[in-house]
Every structure is written in structure tokens, then in C-alpha cells.
Amino acid sequence: MNYFFTDEEQMIIETSREIAQKKIKPVREHYDAEGIFPWDMVKEMANAGLCGLYIPEEYGGMSPKGSKGIMQLVLATEEMSKVCGGIALSNAASALGTFPILLGATEAQKKKYLPDVASGKKLAAFGLTEAGAGSDAGAMRTTAVKKGNKYILNGTKQWITNGFEAETYTVFAMTDKSKGARGCSCFIVEKGTPGFTFGKKENKMGIRASATTELIFQDCEVPEENLVGGKEGTGFIIAVGTLNHSRPGVAAQALGIAAGALDESLAYARQREQFGQKISGFQAVQHMLAIMAVEVEAARSLVYAVSRSVDAGATDFAKDSAFCKYYASEVAMKVTTNAVQIFGGYGYMKEYPVEKMMRDAKITQIYEGTSQIQLNEIAAKLIKESAQKKK
């Protein structure tokens, strides 16, 4: 389908595709098998200028004036995820860690932290989830207590993407437990801050090139100027805003994985012979491919539409953001499962890329809000909107 990309968007697609095909494709199997962080690929993305697509030009990024650059981030993430959803995630997760700064930080904080992320010199990470606070972020136990001109952080964050590899962490902690969600604040914590260490690196089903670790804070002293926005109690609003902005990016990762699996399936079906003919000649396979293609295109249309709407300045887009994250991740799981089916026995083997795509797809239904949480958000909004209409 022709989405009438701008020249800039077309260049982002081509640049990302070139990196994906020439650089990422030859090493994806290696990184998946070894589960190590793909720094050389991050460097390729940085050199190509793909790390600051959603960061405004005045902070060294390439987000066009009057836009949030979400569509640009989405296009790059989709292209790279077609080849490897795990390697593509290093950049997308850095965006997740950077949104709290973009959305809530003071000018001084933005000037200090954004340029290095935009240039790809440093990665960022988002520290919200805890062992007991997953979907229920309100159950957070990490605390930040003001002492002089510092905050003392204590607690453990779990399953943090880009953990250990990133330099800049946006960490959520309770500054006043008695206030509930309004007692949550966001801090920028630099790697190397005394009292800030990393726990075990997780051994995951998929996205194995991506690093997932614990962040451990033990009497970690964070200077007060690192309180995002300079105001206590804004953490929860920043976290929700961040997730609303980042979900199209996860959706793009899911979309890319699905589109990559479809490409692989088509190529395989056209060369695999059984019963004396190519399996692409069998209607059973044709219909599978056709349905996969329809679903991928529907996901793409939704992801692009939401991204463009957010970029154009839509204000109340939490539901739209949940729409595209939910749908694209469901499509990714379904399409990659069918891709393995089309490959048959070969699809189950690690020699072929589709089993990895299926493993990588699963996380998109889970992180940054499970599919069920997306549906909760969508339903809550629907009911609220309907109730408002009646009045």
C-alpha cells in the first residue's frame, strides 16, 4: 500500500533497511544464540543517525519542527525489526527511557541529557517495573527520601531493558507513599552513581540480543537537580505519558517482526516443493499467506495512523496508542506462528529465522502493558466516552 511517505520518511526507511540487511541480518543468529548486547549494531545505528529520530533538532535529534517524530521512530523500528526485533529494541528501548525527559524534564535537564542519546553516544533505559509492581505500577516500593540537596533512593527495579548497557536511567520512586500515585516522582540516574548497581541479567525466551537486568538502589544519592521536572509527585503522570508515547514504537517492533515473518514465508513457499509442486501453489498455503498479509497491512495502517495523529498534536490519544499496541502485537504472534507452520519442520529448527521471530513476537504482547492491560485501557475509555455522550 502506498502511504505517501515524505522524502525524509523514505530516507529513514532506506537507511534502516540498509543497516538491517547489510549489518544486522548476518549477525542476528549469533546475538540470539549468545544473548549478548549488540554494541557494534548500536554503533551502526548511531553513525547512520537513527538514534535521535524522536528528539527535537535543538537537542541534536532529527524530529522535525512541529512534530514529535514518533512516525520516524516507528519507521526505523519497523524496518530493523523485520530482520531482528531484539537488536532493533536497543534503540526503541532507549526511546522509552528518554520519553520521561522529553515529556517532563526542565530545559537544563533536556540540554544535559538529550544530545548524547540523540547522537547514539549513550543509551537510555526506563525503570518503572518492580517484582511486585508490574501491570499494577501503583504498588511500587522503591523510595526516594529528600536529604539536604539530595534524594536517597532505595529499592529494586526488575526486567529493565538496556539495563547495564545504558548510561542514562529514568527511574520512578515514591517520594511520598501516603499520597499514592501522586507521591511518585521520576529521577534521572546516571550509571556509576554510588549505590546504583545491577542485578542478574535475565535469560529470556526471545529478544535475546536485548539486555534485561535488575537495577538495584542501596542508599543511592541522586542530586536534587536530577528530579525530572524539578517537582515531586509528577512521576505517575510522566510514566503514563511515556507509555502512551512509546506504545506505537512497540507496535512498530511487532509490526516489523510480523512483516519479516511474512516475507520469509512468501520466499519459502515459492521455493519449497512437495507433491511435485511449489507449496505456494496450494490453496491452503495461499490463504494463510493472504490472511497474514491482510493482518500485517491492517496493523501497519493502524500504527501509522496513530503515529501520525500523535505527531500532528493529538492530545487525548491513550486509547489510540493502546489500539495499535494491542493489535500489532496480536498480529505479530499470529503471523509468526503461521510462518512457522508454513515452514513446517524446518520452521521449528533454529537454522531458519522464523522460530526466532515467533519467540521475539511474544514479548510484544507482554511488555509496556500486556494485551489485557491495553484492553482494560481501551474499555475504560470507551465507557467513559459513552457516558459523556449521554450527557
Add this chain to the structure above:
Amino acid sequence: MDIVVCVKQVPDTTDIKVDPETGTLKRETAGTTMNPFDMYAVEEGLRLKEKLGGKVTVVTMGPPMAKEMLKIAIAMGVDEAVLLSDRALAGSDTWATSYAVAQMCKKLGYNMILFGKQAIDGDTAQVGPSVAEYLDIPCVTWVKKVREVSETEITVERMMEDGVDVVKATLPVALTVVKEINEPRLESLKGKMRAKKYEVPTWSLADVNGDPAMVGLKNSPTRVAKSWSPERKFGKAEMIDGADAAEKADKVFNRVKDLGFIK
């Protein structure tokens, strides 16, 4: 360090179709691109600039359409690109081309001039050394590594058939590079965006103080007398079969021996 990189536009060999009748290249449908060896020269220029500071300018001589090829270098990150284009230059051989390119280099000013080792269409490998002759500067060909470089001196490794020569030369210097020297970078997004808007300056022969009596077909001492594709000669194919691999191998061995290839 002011570095001039000289590049050539050549047919894109990844995009070539062969006429099934004659077996020759269909030149008219082939796209054009930068000579692959010149990409390594551009990359080396960028790396030297990153280390030493200064400026990298890419130049070519050719028709106006060569501007698009120069934009590849802009997208890779060079500072400027210049095209020398003039009807008087048409039909220039390597001698005349080298004179014209040397005039460009004189106008630009340089500490170092880089070339690919040869172009993949003409394969002469003459323009680099000839430009150095016209400029009366040292030239080191087949460079596979720059070991050290200062404002006045350079030490490089030359890739020879039987090993490596280590050569020291004074600056300004001309180098022709082999593909072993580096891995050219991909075009960056910022580079592509700059390339899209970049207006390649076009110089005429007069702009580089060139003497019309030195260039063009008329003033080229060499001529291509005739050019043709060699006739395709098909050998006879013989299929050898056997019950199993051992028998097949035996049969092949004996046949090759009968033919006199194994004594």
C-alpha cells in the same frame, strides 16, 4: 589536512543486463555509480579527517549527470564535492584527464590526494599516478594501510603480490588505495538529507585555468582502436555417472587421466 578525493562514475555492475543475442552489456539500461575502489578512497579521506581535522573535497570529471554520483560522497559525510564538466573535455584519454584533474586539484589546494587503485571500467590505473606527475608530487600506489601521518610526512603499507612494502613519503602526496584499506561506511541519514539539498558546483575548463590544447579527443595521445566482446566458445560437456560416490570418483579420475591432465 586538506584532502582531495578523485572519483569516477562507472556503470553499476550490480544493475547490468546482458544482451542475450550478442552477450554484451546493455550500457543504455545500466545505471551508474561511483567506482567501487573510489569508495575506499572516500572512506580513508573521512577517517584521516576525523583523526587530523581539515576538509575532504571529492572531485570528478564527467557529464552533468555525474553530480548524482558525487552526492553519494556527500551522503557519506565529505565536506564538499565539485564537478569538472566541459564539452572541450569530451573524449579525453587518461593523459588528458589527468591534466584536467590536476588543474582541479591546483585550484582547490591540497595536502593529500586520494584515488581508488583503478576504475572498474577502463582498468588502466593510470590517472592517479599521472595526476601526481602533473603536480610534481610523490605518489604511492596500492596503499593498504596508512601507518602514520603528520603535517609533513606519511608512512604507508603497499600491498604487493609477494608481500608488503612500507613506504615513507613527504607531503603533499598522492595515494591510490586498495580495497583492503578499510570498509566504507553506509550513507547516514543526515548525510542523505544534506545530499538531497546539496548543489554540486560545476567548473568549466576555464574555471581551472585549463589549456584547451591539452584535453579532448584531439589532444589525447592514445586511441581505442577497436573494442569487442570475445567470442564465446562452448566446450563439450560430458556426464559421468556411477553406482555410488566411489565409482563416480574413480570414473572421473580415469577420464581426467585419459585426457592427459593428470600424469
